Amino acid sequence: MPIKIMFVFALIASIGFSLFVPRAMAEKKMYKIAINRSLPPFSFIDEKGKLSGFSVELMRKIARENALHFTFLPMTEREAEKALHNGTVDAIGGITYSTERDRQFDFSVPYFTMSYSIIIPSQSKNSIQKITDLRNKHVVLENRTTIVADLLNMRNTNLTFATNQYSGLLTLIEGRADAFIGNKWTSSYFLKRLDKEKEFTILEEVIEPADYAIAVREGDGTFLNVINKTLTNLKAKGELNSLVDRWIMPEQNAEVIRLEQFIRILSGILIAVAAILLFIYIWNQRLKKAVYHQTNQLWHLNKSLIWQQQKIADSNAFKESILNNVDTGIVTFDLNYRLTSCNVSAIEILNLHPKENGDCDPSQLLNQLLEDYFKQPAEQEPLLVPHIYETNENGTKKVIHYRFLELYDSQEIKTGYLLSANDVTQKMKLEQKLITQEKLHALGQLVAGVAHEIRNPLTSIKTFIDLLPAKYDRPQFREMLLEHLPAEVNRLNTIVTDLVDFARPRQPIKQKCSVAELTSFFNFLKITMQKKEIVFEEQKDDNIVFFLDPQQIRQVLLNILLNAMDAVETKPIKKILVKIEKETDFEGKVVVSDSGKGISQDHLQKIFEPFYTNKERGVGLGLTLSYKLVKENNGEIVVQSEAGIGTTFTVLLPLYKGREV
Known part of the structure; x- marks a missing residue:
């Protein structure tokens, strides 16, 4: 009988040990978690100097659900990747998934879809509506965003790289860029905080959507399984959606609005008092700054104008070089069929008479060709068949292919006509x-x-x-x-x-x-x-x-x-x-x-x-x-x-x- 009682007690002890010892051991386990310190509302350091945000609260829930102890280390995204790669931290609490990162780390199941948006001044809504409108614009963005390669493939786009989204957004607010590409929710948070929501617009176009998840060291399957299991449970219980609603899409809070209004009124009074006391000094400084700014702007405009003039001159020289080295004769006319320009091949093919100023007078051969064109029905396509013309009194003949086309400007207004001609006499012979x-x-x-x-x-x-x-x-x-x-x-x-x-x-x-x-x-x-x-x-x-x-x-x-x-x-x-x-x-x-x-x-x-x-x-x-x-x-x-x-x-x-x- 005592032996049976001892056996029962041993069995109960072993079961209790298996149930409680892992939990006790887990309570002793500590993890170092890297957190992006400047990505509100996901993770940021609040006014009290504490880490806060959606990702921080989510990691705390994971710790509580599994009786784990997390130590949060605020750092930049680049520092966090380096720390996880070197093993100084156990996980990154919120990072965008990419195939390059997947080769270095293991990712949890995604719990949010991160994407980039275009932020522009409100007055630019008509000229910038999608990413292709950023050509010939000054764009500021983070260097680590995946959209960098696509923008580099767009010619004539001036790119400026910022260390983080806040500094990039400030560059746009200060008027030093035409657009900013960044996290939609982070940008909205900063614009609201800076009271710039009405002055700037976040376009609806979604750029480079990607999964947002937790990254752990490659091969740390035990920790990753704990995180994935907890995320699945939080999704099932609706707690994850509650976190999203509270942090990323918060409801308007009347108390907060009233407090913000009070702060703005108080700030306005303080600014007004300071402005009265320092009016003369401020006015003088602003005047100096305005004069310097206008002078600098005029200098840049003058430099840009000179560059544009040189570019136009180079472009014209390039086009003229091409026109004068092709075998096809090209002649242009105004709306009254008066000859306005011709290339070297046109002079040789159509026997035109060049002037000292570079213009040309029409020849008998050109007049014959125009007569043939005017005899065609109006609806007929430009001629593609050869025509034979006598070029002098001796009866010398030329076989010429020609087309007569209409010319239009950038506003689709007809400005004249173009004649292209080829001498195919020797070819046909x-x-x-x-x-x-x-x-x-x-x-x-x-x-x-x-x-x-x-x-x-x-x-x-x-x-x-x-x-x-x-x-x-x-x-x-x-x-x-x-x-x-x-x-x-x-x-x-x-x-x-x-x-x-x-x-x-x-x-x-x-x-x-x-x-x-x-x-x-x-x-x-x-x-x-x-x-x-x-x-x-x-x-x-x-x-x-x-x-x-x-x-x-x-x-x-x-x-x-x-x-x-x-x-x-x-x-x-x-x-x-x-x-x-x-x-x-x-x-x-x-x-x-x-x-x-x-x-x-x-x-x-x-x-x-x-x-x-x-x-x-x-x-x-x-x-x-x-x-x-x-x-x-x-x-x-x-x-x-x-x-x-x-x-x-x-x-x-x-x-x-x-x-x-």
């Missing part, structure tokens, strides 16, 4: 020359096939002529002669006509065109392909009838086939496939595939650009011309290619709609 070379190159490729096609009918005609003396008396021979000889002559005429048509440039003449007519020139190329051992396959739907210009589309197909022949020339498997089939009820397609070396993706995007070629002797206009001709015939051209595999060109062409096909 070069393009025409290269296009001719490209066509001659294509014609050279056709020569072998044409020669073979001409030789066949000539052989037949020669055979009939040789047999004519011996067999002319035979009726059967004469019938055969009359049947075959005209056909061979017509065949020769067709070959020559196609060759001449191919070499003669002209506008598209759209007409019905069968597949056989469109591919009639294939026979010319087959001879060359056979010599080069190229396998040529055709898959054609002969019932298709297109509506297009046969000559132009033959040119397109010829260019594509010649490129295909070049592509497969060095490959072990030389194969070209042409497939012609119906795509939709309105379109047919011609697909040309080869087993050549293919085109890389980088080059594939440029193949339709003028003068772009991978050939050593290529001009780079074949595919450009083909693209243009397909477009003129209301078609589309698409290319797919893979390096080392081959290339496929797909040409979509309109079908003839006059009958069912």
Whole structure:
């Protein structure tokens, strides 16, 4: 029996020890808490020299809830971070969360959302409404705020950094800055304390919102768990919201208001008495200060004016240098179309007559150009097409691209007109020359096939002529002669006509065109392909009838086939496939595939650009011309290619709609 009683007493003692000893040990535990001493209403030193504020009272509640003892150490935010990092304090009682700080400390659950606001003089409300309006303004803020980087990216913004929010706000109140960026609640507290609420406005725009929490040393999970658990309990019981309402959003207290009014009245009386006693001295000092201030202000204004004049002169010189070194001629006119300015290129392109004072007189060429512009309908867009003008009595011609635009000032009031002109005479001559070379190159490729096609009918005609003396008396021979000889002559005429048509440039003449007519020139190329051992396959739907210009589309197909022949020339498997089939009820397609070396993706995007070629002797206009001709015939051209595999060109062409096909 005594053994059982002793066991029960031991069990009770162990339970009591487990319940009360940790609490007793916790009561002995002391923590050093760093508190920001100048962040009212969150934490600050009041008139009695004691720490007060929302964060201080919250930390005291945490201490009471857990029977802990906190020693509060007032310091700046930078000092608090340094102290926590060095281990001289255990926590910071209220600090804004950031990813940089999170790498150094552990943060509790947030209990408030801190943000920055813009504080401006009330008379600036119309000119400053958001953060982007601070460009070209003088802004004061704390150097540690996260908004610093964003403001530094705004050019022409003058920044001044303050050690704390109070000194930054004083800089704004004293008129040494256009705006202050700081904590909304702290700024409101200081403005109210300084009786400046009506003179300054806190904008509603929220800047850089961030969690406000308690920071502990990194790895101090035990202390952090105690803080998080207590904060959760305070939120659940509504005590945390009560603290917020009392400190951050307090109700108006009638007694406090009456006391403040009494203090203001008493202060006014004291100031009035002091003003009467020291009137002469104060007046003299104020006069001296006013004279110095006005003199200093005039000096700064004069310096700023000189700087602005120099800046304007540099800007004008920079713009003039640009205008006089561009290839485009630029001419400006007033509302009455009188010439007001021109650059060097305009003088050369439009044959203007420069004066000694830098102005120019209009030329005959400029007058012709203006006449063309005035002939346009009012609703027509500015011209983009080239115009040809005679520049002198010898008939010398220029090809000019020009645009005529209206000029407006900063208030959207029309002030005149601008003419931009480019001399493209040499460019167009070069393009025409290269296009001719490209066509001659294509014609050279056709020569072998044409020669073979001409030789066949000539052989037949020669055979009939040789047999004519011996067999002319035979009726059967004469019938055969009359049947075959005209056909061979017509065949020769067709070959020559196609060759001449191919070499003669002209506008598209759209007409019905069968597949056989469109591919009639294939026979010319087959001879060359056979010599080069190229396998040529055709898959054609002969019932298709297109509506297009046969000559132009033959040119397109010829260019594509010649490129295909070049592509497969060095490959072990030389194969070209042409497939012609119906795509939709309105379109047919011609697909040309080869087993050549293919085109890389980088080059594939440029193949339709003028003068772009991978050939050593290529001009780079074949595919450009083909693209243009397909477009003129209301078609589309698409290319797919893979390096080392081959290339496929797909040409979509309109079908003839006059009958069912």
